[in-house]
Amino acid sequence: xxxxxxxxxxxxxxxxxxxxxxxxxxxxxxxxxxxxxxxxxxxxxxxxxxxxxxxxxxxxxxxxxxxxxxxxxxxxxxxxxxxxxxxxxxxxxxxxxxxxxxxxxxxxxxxxxxxxxxxxxxxxxxxxxxxxxxxxxxxxxxxxxxxxxxxxxxxxxxxxxxxxxxxxxxxxxxxxxxxxxxxxxxxxxxxxxxxxxxxxxxxxxxxxxxxxxxxxxxxxxxxxxxxxxxxxxxxxxxxxxxxxxxxxxxxxxxxxxxxxxxxxxxxxxxxxx
Ligand code: BGC
Numbered sequence: 441x442x443x444x445x446x447x448x449x450x451x452x453x454x455x456x457x458x459x460x461x462x463x464x465x466x467x468x469x470x471x472x473x474x475x476x477x478x479x480x481x482x483x484x485x486x487x488x489x490x491x492x493x494x495x496x497x498x499x500x501x502x503x504x505x506x507x508x509x510x511x512x513x514x515x516x517x518x519x520x521x522x523x524x525x526x527x528x529x530x531x532x533x534x535x536x537x538x539x540x541x542x543x544x545x546x547x548x549x550x551x552x553x554x555x556x557x558x559x560x561x562x563x564x565x566x567x568x569x570x571x572x573x574x575x576x577x578x579x580x581x582x583x584x585x586x587x588x589x590x591x592x593x594x595x596x597x598x599x600x601x602x603x604x605x606x607x608x609x610x611x612x613x614x615x616x617x618x619x620x621x622x623x624x625x626x627x628x629x630x631x632x633x634x635x636x637x638x639x640x641x642x643x644x645x646x647x648x649x650x651x652x653x654x655x656x657x658x659x660x661x662x663x664x665x666x667x668x669x670x671x672x673x674x675x676x677x678x679x680x681x682x683x684x685x686x687x688x689x690x691x692x693x694x695x696x697x698x699x700x701x702x703x704x705x706x707x708x709x710x711x712x713x
Pocket of ligand 1: 542597598599600641642643644648649652
């Protein structure tokens with residue numbers, strides 16, 4: 441039986457991009473448990489998206505979710521997704537800019553296509569979705585009985601917005617970009633009561649990094665990078681996202697919250713350097 445939470449997001453609608461699996465699906469579920477309607481966005485994995493939607497709509501969670509397909513890097517598809525979501529639920533209060541991918545390569549071998557794809561999805565996708573969300577927030581205006589802010593945006597970043605990552609230059613560059621995108625939006629739109637932050641996950645068990653944790657040897661290596669000595673679970677991110685979308689965190693604006701078991705403490709320096 442699923443634990444019922446505080447329903448801190450009752451009466452609100454959350455759009456979570458890339459939520460057919462991994463961190464996105466845990467965020468979608470966490471939002472639903474807090475009482476939010478949820479739009480589960482996906483690009484290729486329809487089966488995964490349906491599973492998440494069914495899980496939210498079943499008796500245990502008894503939430504309200506729909507799935508919408510869209511490639512977040514395509515302007516027309518993003519606009520269409522917002523239109524569909526808004527016409528279904530009335531408005532959107534929370535955007536979680538989660539969709540992201542890796543296309544790893546040694547720098548000298550990285551193709552322009554590998555560079556471009558990662559920047560398009562991880563960075564341009566966040567811009568396009570944030571722009572549509574902000575347009576909706578400004579158009580709709582305040583609903584103080586629902587939330588202190590007129591809308592909230594959570595950008596899914598990574599520890600690699602600050603930790604350089606050889607072999608993944610496209611990914612690290614995209615997340616460094618997300619950091620400045622988030623901060624610039626927060627500076628510009630705070631006065632309009634739009635609250636914008638990032639979550640920077642460390643190593644979380646998802647398909648994106650399976651080879652880094654799915655054998656005991658790999659996990660042992662990975663744990664050397666994590667002072668708290670466990671690999672993260674997607675629910676570690678879901679719970680922080682739900683809180684960050686709620687009024688409990690209303691004075692947090694323009695910040696990155698690292699959820700990484702201490703990975704950004706550079707544990708390699710312990711006793712060295
Ligand atoms: C990456 C993962 C990686 C983690 C820690 C994430 O942003 O997507 O592949 O395990 O950072 O390095």
